[in-house]
Amino acid sequence: KQRQKNRRLTPIRAKVERPFAVLKRCYGWVRVRYVGLARNAAHLWQLRTAFNLQLVALRA
Incomplete structure (x- = not known):
């Protein structure tokens, strides 16, 4: 049951978490x-x- 829920939420979570990952990895936004x-x-x-x-x- 938990795995099914996680599979449903994974695409949404990836769209939300990716910008934060890029900010942290590429722009060094680890701490304020x-x-x-x-x-x-x-x-x-x-x-x-x-x-x-x-x-x-x-994208251009």
Whole structure:
């Protein structure tokens, strides 16, 4: 029963977890860099923007 549930959820989980894996592996987003939520949110926004630009470049 658990395996069936995991097989159903695996494609969804892969789509959600892949961007985080790329951010961690390619962009070094392992720990937060700054003290404070605003700076860390801005840094994450920059990383996500770079990731999205990379996706656009690969698909073009």
